[in-house]
Structure formats: structure tokens, C-alpha cells
Amino acid sequence: MLVEVTGTDAYGNEAYKKLFEDILSESGKATSLEKVRMLLNPGTPLFIFSALMRNVPESKTIADAVSIRTEGNEVHISISDENYAPHILSALWKMYGRDRVDQQTRFDIKIENGDEDAIAKVEIASGEDAKQEIIGSLWRVLPEGIKARHNISEGRLITIAATEEIMTEELKEKALRFHNETKGDADV
Numbered sequence: 001m002l003v004e005v006t007g008t009d010a011y012g013n014e015a016y017k018k019l020f021e022d023i024l025s026e027s028g029k030a031t032s033l034e035k036v037r038m039l040l041n042p043g044t045p046l047f048i049f050s051a052l053m054r055n056v057p058e059s060k061t062i063a064d065a066v067s068i069r070t071e072g073n074e075v076h077i078s079i080s081d082e083n084y085a086p087h088i089l090s091a092l093w094k095m096y097g098r099d100r101v102d103q104q105t106r107f108d109i110k111i112e113n114g115d116e117d118a119i120a121k122v123e124i125a126s127g128e129d130a131k132q133e134i135i136g137s138l139w140r141v142l143p144e145g146i147k148a149r150h151n152i153s154e155g156r157l158i159t160i161a162a163t164e165e166i167m168t169e170e171l172k173e174k175a176l177r178f179h180n181e182t183k184g185d186a187d188v
Contacts, residue, residue, distance in 0.1 A: 007040030075114035155188035
């Protein structure tokens with residue numbers, strides 16, 4: 001992931017870059033971003049962050065995160081992507097109740113009288129959820145007290161402008177220019 005920071009304070013620029021990289025690493029979202037640009041102007045104050053994701057986030061179904069098979073009257077699920085394990089278990093409990101869902105190991109689940117096709121189609125994460133997680137990571141980098149925010153989202157590019165002053169049309173236009181510069185030739 002390429003991270004570019006411009007601003008009025010060289011030390012602050014490096015500190016924000018490090019903070020952002022740490023937050024993304026902890027959240028597990030670093031690999032989902034291709035490029036991040038930050039404009040930091042604490043004197044105004046104005047902070048603009050643009051994040052270009054590697055792919056447009058798509059919805060995930062249970063079938064995307066497990067291998068699934070039916071044996072007799074039981075559906076067996078082996079979770080291959082542990083990030084979705086809590087969502088899968090919750091969805092299965094909602095569909096069948098806790099008494100019919102047997103979590104045998106951390107990644108293996110058995111459902112009595114389950115419907116393999118219906119289970120496979122259950123959505124466990126929406127593309128919008130993935131965008132919201134990245135927006136949340138961007139917000140965590142902002143200084144406390146920065147309450148006025150303006151989001152621009154287009155395909156795989158998200159831009160956030162933030163100030164503690166009034167979010168004027170001029171600041172929104174500056175954010176849009178920054179957004180478009182970040183987009184450049186990228187296919188968003």
C-alpha cells in the first residue's frame with residue numbers, strides 16, 4: 001500500500017502516516033487498500049484523506065467463506081476464512097436456532113435438517129460494511145474534536161474531509177479536487 005502525506009508539519013506528516021499504517025494493520029484492512037493520500041493542515045484545521053481500495057467491496061455469502069456438504073440429514077460446514085466465523089455462526093443460529101447448530105470445533109459446524117442451498121446463499125458481509133470499516137479506520141486517525149466531516153465515495157475510492165470549523169462549500173470543493181487527483185487514471 002502506497003501512503004502519501006502532504007501538509008504543513010513534516011513531523012506531523014510522518015506521525016500521521018505511522019498512526020494510519022498502525023491502525024490499518026491492527027484492523028486487518030491494510031491489504032485491501034492500494035493507495036492512500038492525506039492532506040494535513042492543522043492550522044486551518046483541515047484534514048483530507050483519500051483511500052483507493054484494491055477492489056470494489058462485494059457482498060459475501062456463507063458459500064464464499066466455507067466448504068459445505070450434506071451427509072444424510074446433516075449439513076457440515078468447514079470455515080475457511082475465520083474473519084467471518086462469528087457472522088456465520090450468528091446467521092446459522094438465526095436460521096435454525098442454537099439447538100440445531102452444533103459448533104464441533106472452532107471451524108467446523110454441523111446443522112441438523114439444514115438446507116445446504118439456503119445456507120450457502122446467506123449474506124454474511126455486505127460491500128457497504130467493508131467501506132464503512134475503512135471509513136472507520138480513516139476517522140480513527142483524525143484528531144479528537146474534528147467533528148465536521150464530509151464523505152465522498154465512488155466505486156473503490158473513498159475521501160473524507162474533516163474540520164472543526166463549519167464544513168463550507170469551499171472545503172467540500174477542495175475535498176472533491178483532492179478526490180479527483182487521487183483517482184487520477186485509476187479505474188474506480
